Amino acid sequence: xxxxxxxxxxxxxxxxLTKNMPYSCSVSMGVWVNAGARDESEDESGLxxxxxxxxxxxxxxxxxFQIAKEFDAMGGNTNAFTSMETTCYHARVINSHTxxxxxxxxxxxxxxxxDFEEIEKERPVIxxxxxxxxxxxxxxxxxxxxxxxxxxxxxxxxxxxxRENVLQFNADKIKDFFRCRYQPQRTIVxxxxxxxxxxxxDAVGPAFVSLKRGDGFPERFTPxxxxxxxxxxxxxxxxxxxxxxxxxxxxxxxxxxxxxxNTILGxxxxxxxxxxxxxxRGLAYSVYSFISSYAxxxxxxxxxxxxxxxxxEASDVIIREIKRxxxxxxxxxxxxxxxxxxxxxxxxxxxxxxxQMFRQAQNEINFGRNIPLQEIINAIESVTPENIYDLAxxxxxxxNLSLTLLGPFSDKKxxxxxxxx
Numbered sequence: 001x002x003x004x005x006x007x008x009x010x011x012x013x014x015x016x017l018t019k020n021m022p023y024s025c026s027v028s029m030g031v032w033v034n035a036g037a038r039d040e041s042e043d044e045s046g047l048x049x050x051x052x053x054x055x056x057x058x059x060x061x062x063x064x065f066q067i068a069k070e071f072d073a074m075g076g077n078t079n080a081f082t083s084m085e086t087t088c089y090h091a092r093v094i095n096s097h098t099x100x101x102x103x104x105x106x107x108x109x110x111x112x113x114x115d116f117e118e119i120e121k122e123r124p125v126i127x128x129x130x131x132x133x134x135x136x137x138x139x140x141x142x143x144x145x146x147x148x149x150x151x152x153x154x155x156x157x158x159x160x161x162x163r164e165n166v167l168q169f170n171a172d173k174i175k176d177f178f179r180c181r182y183q184p185q186r187t188i189v190x191x192x193x194x195x196x197x198x199x200x201x202d203a204v205g206p207a208f209v210s211l212k213r214g215d216g217f218p219e220r221f222t223p224x225x226x227x228x229x230x231x232x233x234x235x236x237x238x239x240x241x242x243x244x245x246x247x248x249x250x251x252x253x254x255x256x257x258x259x260x261x262n263t264i265l266g267x268x269x270x271x272x273x274x275x276x277x278x279x280x281r282g283l284a285y286s287v288y289s290f291i292s293s294y295a296x297x298x299x300x301x302x303x304x305x306x307x308x309x310x311x312x313e314a315s316d317v318i319i320r321e322i323k324r325x326x327x328x329x330x331x332x333x334x335x336x337x338x339x340x341x342x343x344x345x346x347x348x349x350x351x352x353x354x355x356q357m358f359r360q361a362q363n364e365i366n367f368g369r370n371i372p373l374q375e376i377i378n379a380i381e382s383v384t385p386e387n388i389y390d391l392a393x394x395x396x397x398x399x400n401l402s403l404t405l406l407g408p409f410s411d412k413k414x415x416x417x418x419x420x421x
Contacts, residue, residue: 006197013185027193030090046161153223183214190361225400247298
C-alpha cells in the first residue's frame with residue numbers, strides 16, 4: 001500500500017507534495033512560493049500582488065479569456081493570494097479534471113507573458129482594489145494597525161502596494177522581479193485528493209523541472225515594537241479599534257499555548273471579549289481577537305467596532321481582559337473548552353482537500369516536514385493553565401502595546417491613560 005503523504009524533490013529544488021484522500025471526489029492543488037510582501041522594498045511594494053493578477057492574463061498558448069473559460073468549464077474554484085510571506089495559485093476541481101487543472105496552473109506559473117496591454121488594463125483594477133480596502137473600515141483598521149506596529153518594516157506595508165507604485169510598474173520591472181523572486185528552491189507544488197503521487201509527478205514534473213535556479217534573495221528583518229495610541233480621523237458611524245501586542249513566530253514551541261490563549265481571549269462566542277463586550281454590555285456587534293504570525297515574529301490583536309462614545313470603555317475592557325490573562329491563570333475548565341473547540345475545528349477542516357493542501361504546503365515551508373494531525377492534537381492537549389499564564393507574562397507589557405482607532409476622534413489622553421499592562 002502506498003503512503004498517503006509523499007514528497008519529491010526535483011533537481012532544481014522544487015518540492016512536489018501529495019496527500020492521497022481516496023474517498024474524496026475533489027482534488028485541491030496549489031503552486032506556492034515562499035515569498036511575499038515582506039520581501040519587497042518600499043518602491044517594490046505591491047509587485048507580488050500585481051504579478052498574482054498578471055499570471056491569469058495570458059500565456060504563450062492561452063489568452064486571458066481562454067484561461068478564465070477553461071477554469072470556469074471545470075466548475076470548482078480557482079483563486080490566488082499574496083500574503084506577507086507566501087504567494088499561492090490554487091484550484092479545487094472534481095477528480096476527472098485533475099489533469100486539466102494541473103496543466104492550467106503549470107502553464108500560468110511557468111509561461112505567463114506579462115503583456116503590456118494586459119498590464120495597462122490591470123492597473124486600474126488594482127487601484128480599485130486598494131480603494132475597496134480603504135472603504136471597508138474593518139479591513140482598513142487592520143492595515144493601519146499593521147503600519148503602526150511595524151512602521152518602516154515591510155511587514156507594515158500593504159500587500160496591495162500604493163497607488164503611486166502601481167502606476168509606475170512596467171513590464172520590464174514586473175518580469176525582472178518575477179524572475180528574481182519566483183525561485184524554484186522557494187517553490188512548492190501541493191496537491192491533496194483522490195490522486196496518486198506518480199500520476200502528479202508525470203503531470204507536472206517535466207514542466208516544473210525546467211525552471212532555472214535563482215540566487216540571491218533579500219534578507220528579512222525582524223521589526224521592533226512601536227507602542228502608543230494612533231488615531232486616524234474619518235467620518236464614520238462607528239469607531240473601529242484594534243489593540244495589538246507582540247506575539248510569537250509560526251515555529252515557536254509555545255504556539256499551541258498561544259493559539260489557545262487567543263481562543264480564550266476572543267476567538268469564539270464564549271470567549272471573554274465576546275461575552276463581556278457584546279453579551280454583557282451590548283457595546284458591539286463585532287468583537288474578536290486574532291493572531292498574525294510570521295517566520296520570526298507575530299502579533300496578538302483584538303478588534304471591536306463601537307459607537308464613538310463607547311470607544312474608551314470598549315478599549316478599556318480589552319486592555320483589562322488582556323491584563324487578566326497576565327495576572328491570573330486561566331481556569332482548567334475554560335482551557336478544556338478551548339482545547340475541544342480547537343481540536344474540533346482542526347478535525348473538521350481535515351476532511352477538506354483544500355485544508356489538507358494548504359496545511360501540507362505551510363508545514364513544508366515552515367518546518368520542512370509533514371506534521372501528523374495526531375502530533376498537533378497531542379501538543380494542544382498538553383497545554384496547561386501555567387503555560388498560558390507564563391506566556392502572558394512573557395508577552396504582555398506596556399512597552400509593546402499599541403491601540404489604533406479609525407473614525408471620529410476620541411479623547412487621546414483618555415486612551416493613553418488606559419494603555420498600561
